[in-house]
Amino acid sequence: MELGIGIGWRPEIAHEVEALAGIDWVEAVAENLCADHLPDSLVRLRERGVTVVPHGVALGLGGADRPDPGRLAALAARAELLGAPLVTEHIAFVRAGGPLTASTGLEAGHLLPVPRTWDALDVLCENVRIAQDSLPVPLALENIAALITWPDEELTEGQFLAELVERTGVRLLIDVANLHTNHVNLGQDPAKALDELPVEAIAYVHVAGGVEKNGVWHDTHAHPVTAPVLEVLAELRSRVDPPGVLLERDDAFPPARELAGELDAIRATLRKAAPPAGSQAPVESPARTVTVPGAPAPAPSISAPPAPAPSVSASSVSDAARDRTAVAQTALLSALVAGTPAPAGFDPARLRMQSRSLAAKRADVVAKVAPELPEILGDGYRAAFLAYAGGRPMSGGYRRDALDFAEHVLIAGGPADPVARRELTYWWRDRSGSRPPGRATRLIRAARAALVGR
Numbered sequence: 001m002e003l004g005i006g007i008g009w010r011p012e013i014a015h016e017v018e019a020l021a022g023i024d025w026v027e028a029v030a031e032n033l034c035a036d037h038l039p040d041s042l043v044r045l046r047e048r049g050v051t052v053v054p055h056g057v058a059l060g061l062g063g064a065d066r067p068d069p070g071r072l073a074a075l076a077a078r079a080e081l082l083g084a085p086l087v088t089e090h091i092a093f094v095r096a097g098g099p100l101t102a103s104t105g106l107e108a109g110h111l112l113p114v115p116r117t118w119d120a121l122d123v124l125c126e127n128v129r130i131a132q133d134s135l136p137v138p139l140a141l142e143n144i145a146a147l148i149t150w151p152d153e154e155l156t157e158g159q160f161l162a163e164l165v166e167r168t169g170v171r172l173l174i175d176v177a178n179l180h181t182n183h184v185n186l187g188q189d190p191a192k193a194l195d196e197l198p199v200e201a202i203a204y205v206h207v208a209g210g211v212e213k214n215g216v217w218h219d220t221h222a223h224p225v226t227a228p229v230l231e232v233l234a235e236l237r238s239r240v241d242p243p244g245v246l247l248e249r250d251d252a253f254p255p256a257r258e259l260a261g262e263l264d265a266i267r268a269t270l271r272k273a274a275p276p277a278g279s280q281a282p283v284e285s286p287a288r289t290v291t292v293p294g295a296p297a298p299a300p301s302i303s304a305p306p307a308p309a310p311s312v313s314a315s316s317v318s319d320a321a322r323d324r325t326a327v328a329q330t331a332l333l334s335a336l337v338a339g340t341p342a343p344a345g346f347d348p349a350r351l352r353m354q355s356r357s358l359a360a361k362r363a364d365v366v367a368k369v370a371p372e373l374p375e376i377l378g379d380g381y382r383a384a385f386l387a388y389a390g391g392r393p394m395s396g397g398y399r400r401d402a403l404d405f406a407e408h409v410l411i412a413g414g415p416a417d418p419v420a421r422r423e424l425t426y427w428w429r430d431r432s433g434s435r436p437p438g439r440a441t442r443l444i445r446a447a448r449a450a451l452v453g454r
Contacts, residue, residue, distance in 0.1 A: 001085050003051060003204055003244025005267060007259065013249070014041035016256040020263070025051035027246055030087070031058050035077045046083070053204075054078045056089040061127045061141070062114035063093035064100055064326035072134040079137050086138045086203060088173045089131070091124065091164070096333040100326035106333045107394035109365065109401075110358050115150035115328065116160045119321045121167075126317040128168045140171035140203035145181035145219040147354045150328075151345025157188060158196025165201045172197070174242075175206035176232040177219055183232075184217035190232045194239055204244030207233055207266055216353070222251035225262050233266065234273035245270065337393040359389040362401060370402035376423045377415060384409060403432055 004024030009017050017026060018041055026045060033039075033054065042052055056075050059067055079087045092111035097103045114120045132139055141164070143157065155163065164170060174197070179190035207230075209223040225247070236242065247262055334340040336355045342348045363385040367374045374381040388408050394401050406428040415421050 001243065003053075003246075005263060006051075006204075006244060006246040007263065008055075008246060008248045008250070009042065009045070009052070010250065010253070011039065011041075013253045013256075013259070014039065016253075016259060017041070018044060019256060020260055022263070022267075023050060025053065025244060025246070027053045027055045027088075027248075028082075030054035030056040030075055030078045033078050033081075035074060035081065038081060042082070051085065052082045053084050054082055054087050056087065057111070058094060059089050059131065060092065060094035061089055061131060062091050062120070062124050063095060063127075064123060064322050064329055065095075065098065067127050067130050067134070069134070072131060076135050079135065084137055086140055086171065087135055088140045088142060088203070090142045090144055091161075092144050093329050093333075096326065096330040100323060101330045103330060104393075105395060106330065106337060107396065108333055108337065108358065109362050109394050109398065111144045112329075112333070112336075113144060113146040113148065113150065115325075116153040116155040116157065117150075118154055119324050121155070121160060121163055122317045122321050123325050125164060125167045128164070128170050132168065132170065138171055138203075140173045142173040142175055142206065143178050145175070145178040145185075145217075147185055147216070147357065148346065148350045149186050156193070156196060157182070158193040161197045165198045170201075171203035172201045173204055173206060174199075174202050174236065175208070176236060177206065177208040177210060177225070177229045177248075180226075180229045180232050181210060181217045181219045184212065184215075191235055194232075194235055199236070199240040202240060202242050204246060205233070205236065205242045206246055206248050208248040209262075218357075220251070221248050224254075224258070225265065230265060230269045233269050237270050237273035238275060241274070334393075337389075339391065359386050362389050362394065362398070365398045366402045366405065369398045370406075372427050373402060373406065373424075376420050376427065377409075378420075380415070384414070403428065407432070 005022060006025035006027060007017055007020065007023055009026040009028045011032075017023065026042075028042065033042075038046075046052060054075065056071075059071055059075065061067060075087055075089075078084075090111050091114060093108075093114055094111060095105060095107050098105040114124060128139070128141070143161065161172060165172065176190070179188075179193055182188040183190050207225055208219065208221045209225045209229070210217055210219045210221070211223045212218070233245070245266055247259070247266060249259065328343070331340070331343040332346070335342050335346070335351055336358055342351050363382055366385065367381070373385075377384060385405055388405050392404065392408065395404075406424055409415065410421070410425060410428060415424060
C-alpha cells in the first residue's frame with residue numbers, strides 16, 4: 001500500500017504532529033502503547049484517516065532464541081488495536097545468554113548487529129517465519145546502525161537482506177540514516193548496499209538526524225537531518241519509488257516549524273531524485289546471485305509479497321547453528337555490558353566505545369522512565385548510574401533497572417544527604433512493594449557482589 005509522507009509519533013510532540021500539514025501516516029513505538037487503550041492523540045489521528053504503524057524494538061529477531069510468544073502476542077494486539085496495515089521490527093539482537101548457553105540472561109537495552117553469516121541468517125529466517133505466523137498483518141524489518149562489526153562475515157548487508165527476503169518473503173524498512181551511519185563508522189558504501197538489496201521489497205523508509213564526533217557518527221534521532229543522509233535518500237529514490245517515507249525524532253524535540261522544514265526537505269529530495277517519467281526500468285538486484293543450493297526464484301514486487309521459500313522447514317535450523325549463534329552473541333554482549341574480555345576478532349577500542357554508549361543510553365532512558373531519580377540525586381545521578389552500570393548488566397526492562405539502581409545506591413549507604421536518602425528510600429519502597437534493605441541485608445549483598453566480582 002502507498003503510505004506517503006509520515007512522522008514518528010511521540011507523546012512529547014503529539015500536539016505538534018496533529019497540527020502538521022500534509023502528514024499521511026505516523027509510526028508509534030509499539031512497546032510504549034497500552035494493549036487495550038490508545039492515547040487520545042492517536043485516536044484523533046485515526047479518526048482523521050491517518051494510518052498508524054506500530055514499530056517494535058524488543059523482539060530481538062536476530063537473537064539465538066526463538067521469539068518470545070508473549071512479545072509476539074503483544075505486538076499483534078497493538079497491530080489489531082491500531083488497525084495497522086503492517087508492523088515493523090529490526091534485524092538485531094537485544095538479549096543473549098540464558099538456557100542456550102547455561103548462563104545468566106543479559107539485556108542490551110539497545111539494538112545490536114547480527115553477524116552476517118549463514119548460521120545467523122538461518123536462525124534469523126526461522127525466527128522471522130515464527131513471527132510472521134503469529135502476526136495478523138505483514139512484517140517489515142529494519143536495517144540498523146552500528147558502531148561495531150563482526151569478524152569473518154560471509155555476506156554484505158545487501159546480500160544478507162536479499163537472502164532474507166527470498167527465503168521468508170518479509171518486507172524491508174530501509175533506514176537511510178543507518179546506511180549513512182555505517183558508511184562513516186564501518187566504511188560500508190550505501191550505494192553498494194542499495195545496489196545489492198531488493199529495493200522492490202521496501203515497505204517504507206526512515207530518515208533521521210545524527211551528529212559526528214571525533215570521526216564517529218552517532219545516530220541520535222535528536223539532531224536535524226543532515227545533507228549526507230538526504231543524499232542517501234536521493235540514491236534510493238533514483239532506484240525505486242518507496243511506498244512511504246518517515247521522519248524519526250526521539251529526543252531534543254524542536255519547534256513544529258523545524259519539523260515541518262525537515263519534512264519539506266524530504267519531499268524536495270524525493271522530487272529532485274525521481275527519474276524522468278517513463279525512464280525507470282525494473283530493478284534487478286545483483287544480490288540475487290548469492291544463494292544457497294536450491295534457493296527459490298527472486299521475490300516479486302512489494303505489491304504482491306513473495307511467498308516464503310520452501311527451503312528448510314520451521315524446525316530445520318540445527319540446534320548447532322542456534323548454539324553457535326548463542327555463544328557468539330553472549331560473548332559479545334557480556335564484553336559490552338559485564339566487562340568480560342573482548343571476543344577474538346573484535347576491535348577492543350570499538351567495543352569500549354559501544355560499551356560506553358550502552359551505559360549512557362541506560363542512564364538516559366532510566367532518567368525518563370523514573371524522572372524522580374535524577375531529581376533526588378541531583379548532579380550526582382549520572383556519575384552514580386554509570387558507575388553502577390559498569391558492573392551490573394540489565395536483567396530486565398528499564399523500570400527494573402531503575403529499581404535495581406536505587407536499591408544499589410541504598411545498599412552502598414547513599415545518598416550522603418539524609419533528606420535525599422529518605423526520599424530515595426520512600427521512592428524505592430513505593431515501587432518495589434518491599435521494605436528497604438536493612439543493614440544485615442546490605443552486608444550480605446555487598447559480600448555477594450564482592451565474591452562475584454573476583
